[in-house]
Amino acid sequence: MKRTLTRGLMNVLPMAISLWLFWSLFVSLDGLGVLLLELLGIDIHVRGEGFILVGLLVFVVGLAFSVSPIAWLYAWIERQLMRFPLFKSVYGSIRDIASLMNRDGKPKQQKTVLVKQANGGFVVGFIMTDKPPRPLLDALPEGDWVPVLFQLSYQMAGVTSLVKREDLIPVDWSFEEAMRFNLTAGISQTPNGRSDPGQA
Template sequence: MKQTLIRGLLNLLPMALSLWLFWSLFASLDELGKLLLTLVHAPSLFPGAGFLLVVALVFIAGLLFSVSPVVWLWGWIERQLMRFPLFKSVYGSIRDIASLMNRDPSKPKSQQTVLVRQANGGYVVGFIMTDTPPQPLIDALPEGDWVPVLFQLSYQMAGVTSLVKREDLIKVDWSFEEAMRFNLTAGISQSPVADHEPHQKLGD
């Protein structure tokens, strides 16, 4: 009896929570759209009209951001707002996270999964997000080919960034998305691992 209930809960709970989150997002955007319709004294013709309005506005914004004058104006507004330290911290963090979901598939991926050896002989999974550290770090570090490596914290997109020499990194033939998902739960929901190419040092 107990095992049957647990089995049902483990299978239904992820689906129920996912549907609830998506429904909550839909309802919130629909309410926002209805508010915009109210501001212009336009009626909501059918359920979901507010949601469709928000989607249409986002699509139009995407079209506008392909026009150079709009991109320049938006960049100018960003620079003015970035002068405020609190806004800069919050907005910069959100923008960096959003950039992870906006990678151009036609461009080579800059994210690379790596292993870093610990002092006790174990290994930690890390991610190279960029090959080049900021210039102030390069100036402060001893001579060498240093690479910023992100060590993700469980159940968070954030993590700890360490500077590691490139020759001490082991390149892993593992996609950024799969490795990130594995790190979140240490493989609790891991699917069967496909065969990968042998690992190699980054310097090789």
């Protein structure tokens, strides 16, 4: 009975939590949209109207940023706000994460590699960029150094280490699948090395 209950939880819980998170996001955005409509004097209460409004606003903002003057003005405001250290730290981190997630139309620089450890084992890492910051290159010994991210299991945090390119073993594995492998400590995988959506 205990095994059956555990099996049921393992199958139902991920789906239930995922649906709950998406529903919570939907309700929050819908509430924000309804609030905007009420501020405009529009009193229509239909489930989803606020969510549609927020979606349309985001789409319009996306179109607006394709216009040079608006993009320039936003960049200027961004530069002024970045003068404040606390805002710079918080906003910069969020912007970097958003940039990592939104890679449409951009060359995917992230490459999956294996790095040999002192005990003879290997760890999965990711080359995030081929161009380390100049201060780091100036401080390091001569060589072709690249930043390699070692993802920590069950969290988005990781450790970035500078490794010589010659010490890396390239792996024909997509960034998304390898990231999923690391995040789940190797649980989410199939015999051929491809992620199995049914096991996530």
